[in-house]
Amino acid sequence: MKKLINDPADVVPEALRGLAAAHPELRVDHEDRVVLRADAPVQGKVGLVSGGGSGHEPMHAGFVGMGMLDAACAGEVFTSPVPDQVVAATRGVDGGAGVLHVVKNYTGDVMNFEMAAELVSAESDTEVIAVVTDDDVAVQDSLYTAGRRGVGVTVLVEKLAGAAAEEGRPLAEVADVAKRVNATGRSMGMALTSCTVPAAGRPTFDLPDDEMEIGIGIHGEPGRRRVPVAPAREIAEMLVEPILADLDMTGGDGVIAFVNGMGGTPLLELYLMYAEVVAVLEKAGVGIARNLVGSYMTSLDMAGCSVTLLRADDELLRLWDAPVRTPSLRWGA
Template sequence: MKKLINAVENVLSESLDGFAAAHADIVTLGDERKFVQRRSLKKGKVALVSGGGSGHEPLHAGFVGHGMLDAACPGQVFTSPTPDQMVAAAQAVDTGGGVLFIVKNYEGDVMNFAMGAEMAADMGVAKVATVITDDDVAVEKSTYSIGRRGVAGTMIVERLVGAAAEQGRDLAALESYGKDVNARTRSMGVALTSCTVPAAGKPTFTLGEDEMEMGVGIHGEPGRRRVKLAEADAIAAEMMGAILDDLAPKAGQQVLLLVNGFGGTPAMELYLMCNAARRILAGRKLLAARCLVGSYVTSLEMAGCSLTVSLVEDADLALWDQPVHTAALRWGM
């Protein structure tokens, strides 16, 4: 294992300290590093809180700021944060509008956020609601989840709901909108290499020199099958085929396309995959109204990528284009 670390047990705390220092104009750390929160809160706005295991950076802390999240709870690498973290975050960012939890569909995350919501209500947070993301079409069940996994589509939910929250929509409206966006968002990933969790000290899985894992999860969970390495067009065709067959969009539908790197993939290759995916969309008579390319929902140093398609209307695009200012995503400000 070759990593830029000191002691394994201090990886998260030292990383969070560096993150907070680098983006001190946007975020601040909560007590005992239980959460990252917006430095400037908006009175009366519904607060958005998300979180999950670390190792997926910039998800979720990198999306704390104007137009997205108000707080993010980081767990240890690939490990759910604890309910007391959600409670502390909710109490810190609730300014009267209530709190919306955005939770990826992994057993630990769902269970702990549910407990956190109950505890927060008992401790004075008057209004709490939850949106669970489950956009991965690769498998129905995995090592970590019951039903579909929540993966890169989570970022799209956080962005669109975050923009809507800035406009002053109430908690019930944001909960409904978040569930709607999730319902029309699908993702699938492919891994060319494994990743190495620092505490484990060895790769999560092993791939041959000419193999790839089709449908891999963001923790390195098994996908649909292990296959021989193929050309980018063939990889994109399989992933987009699974996504679009599941979404079943109508010809002429506008979509938002996210090409997401897993941490070890060069930008050149991600843009190449974007080009391949756009050609497939055009062949289905679908319009890629917006494209976002980069490493946003990673799996440590894994090489590979995921493709996400979200069906959108003009109103969604208007929200997407609203100003956003976070460590990892910013435009219009």
């Protein structure tokens, strides 16, 4: 394993020190490993809290700031934060209008955020609503699985619900925006290589040079099938078609198309993939209203990408265009 680290056990706290040094506009609580807007709590505004295992940077701490998250909790690598962290974040962003938890659908994340919400409600009258994202069409949603995973749509939920909160809308409405985004967004990912968890020291799974995993998650968990490496054109079809089969994206005001890098894939290839995704969508009669291309939700050093499509409407497009000022997503401000 070759990584820019000191001790594998210190990766998360040391990265938070660097984040704090690079972004004085954020406030980093090193003890609880919570990253907050420096002006939190914003009085009268719904607070948005997210968090999850580290290793997906820039998600979530890179999305803390005006128009997006108020706080992010950093767990150990690929391990959800503990309830105390979420409680600290929730208290830190409570400006009197309630707090929205944005939780990705993983067993650990859901349990830790649930326990935190129970603790907050036992100790205060802060209103907390949790929205769980579960947009990964690679996972069969049934009684026999933990349900679909929360992946790319989470970034879109944080942007769009964050914009709604910034407008001063009440908690129930902000939560509705988040739920609507999750209900109308779908994702599918793939990997060319495994990632290497610092504490494990070697790749999580073996993937031969001539094979790829389709339907990958963001934690190095193997995908649903392993196939020979194919040209980008075919990979775009393998990712987009299951999404369109799961949810009709035609009609309406077009989609927000998000091509996301997994951490080890250069932007050159992501733009190439975006062109292929555009071609597949054109053929399917799906219009693109907005797009996002880049590595926003990564899986450490994994090479690969995911595609997220969100069926947009006027309101969601307006919220998408609203100003945002965070370390990793900023426009209009």
